[in-house]
Amino acid sequence: MQKRISTLAAALLASALLVACGKQEAPQAQNAAPAPAARIVVGLDDNFPPMGFRDEKNELVGFDIDLAREAAKRLGVEVEFKPIDWNAKEAELGGKRVDVLWNGLTITEKRKEQIAFTAPYLENHQIVVVAANSPVKAKADLAGKVVGVQEGSSAVEAIEKDAVAKSFKELKKFGDNVAALMDLTTGRLDAVVLDEIVGRYYVAKKPGDYLILDDNFGTEEYGVGVRKDDAELLAKLQQAMDEMKKDGAAARISTQWFGKDIVK
Numbered sequence: 001m002q003k004r005i006s007t008l009a010a011a012l013l014a015s016a017l018l019v020a021c022g023k024q025e026a027p028q029a030q031n032a033a034p035a036p037a038a039r040i041v042v043g044l045d046d047n048f049p050p051m052g053f054r055d056e057k058n059e060l061v062g063f064d065i066d067l068a069r070e071a072a073k074r075l076g077v078e079v080e081f082k083p084i085d086w087n088a089k090e091a092e093l094g095g096k097r098v099d100v101l102w103n104g105l106t107i108t109e110k111r112k113e114q115i116a117f118t119a120p121y122l123e124n125h126q127i128v129v130v131a132a133n134s135p136v137k138a139k140a141d142l143a144g145k146v147v148g149v150q151e152g153s154s155a156v157e158a159i160e161k162d163a164v165a166k167s168f169k170e171l172k173k174f175g176d177n178v179a180a181l182m183d184l185t186t187g188r189l190d191a192v193v194l195d196e197i198v199g200r201y202y203v204a205k206k207p208g209d210y211l212i213l214d215d216n217f218g219t220e221e222y223g224v225g226v227r228k229d230d231a232e233l234l235a236k237l238q239q240a241m242d243e244m245k246k247d248g249a250a251a252r253i254s255t256q257w258f259g260k261d262i263v264k
Contacts, residue, residue: 039078040233042068043098046083047176050201050257051104063257067121068102070249071240086176087152090114093227100237101225104195106154108220116228118238120221120264121250125196126158128213129203131184136191139215143167145190148180155193158217177202185209193217197258221264 044052044064052062060081072079084092089105092098093115106124107117130136136145142164149155151173159165172189174180177198183189192199196216203210224241226234244250251261 038076039080040072040099041080041082042100042102043082043084043089043092044103045086045176047178048103048198050197052081063253064103066253066256067244067250070244070253071237074240074243075236089152093225099226099230099233104197104222105225106220107223108154108157110157111225114228115225116230116234117223117225118234118241120223121241122197122222122262123264124220124222126155126193126217126220127196127199128215128217129181129184129192129194129199129210130190130213132209132211134190134211136213138213139164142191144169146170146172146188148172148174148183148189148192150174150177150180150194153194154220155195155217158220159193162217
């Protein structure tokens with residue numbers, strides 16, 4: 001009898017210990033580190049004002065930067081801006097080094113083969129900028145001239161589609177539009193073809209240095225690009241942008257950068 005009682009007592013003690021251990025595990029679970037917040041990485045050219053560029057404090061600012069931040073806030077995710085070689089943007093996106101391309105990205109049929117786009121949010125033209133004292137007054141005057149353009153930009157495709165391009169002395173490609181405009185200022189170029197939104201930003205800063213021709217190399221539209229297999233992110237971004245247009249947030253950001261609402 002004594003042996004049975006001892007055995008029963010031991011079993012009860014073991015049960016009590018198991019319950020006690022179970023109670024001690026709960027606080028450990030509560031103190032576990034929270035899961036990391038979701039994040040999207042935005043690839044951009046950080047020398048493309050006013051869409052995305054570095055200010056005097058070397059901080060990334062711009063119209064598209066503000067739009068992306070507002071969209072990320074609505075999606076409840078963190079956003080990281082990653083400067084990339086814009087000429088290799090498709091590879092950066094496809095290699096999953098960035099999740100989104102959002103920096104004055106023109107929608108073209110060629111790019112649609114590798115990138116899924118949101119609906120257009122801005123309209124753009126490929127304008128021709130010349131020096132204020134230039135004899136070039138129209139596209140036809142570019143015959144025999146040296147024309148600058150940003151490598152990897154939609155301006156290259158727009159120019160190559162135009163018959164006048166065959167008459168150029170040279171189509172010189174640059175890493176960014178800033179370098180091209182510097183060569184225009186020093187006389188090493190006769191003209192620069194670039195996005196209207198970017199071109200007008202620079203011309204407004206130095207109105208005595210540049211002129212914009214009435215002729216242009218076509219109308220384009222900007223969109224946000226994601227991987228073609230990332231339909232969920234594309235849908236969420238589109239919903240956020242639609243909401244931003246509807247409630248006036250996009251118009252507010254546009255007015256801050258352009259003085260008026262130019263969002264489509």
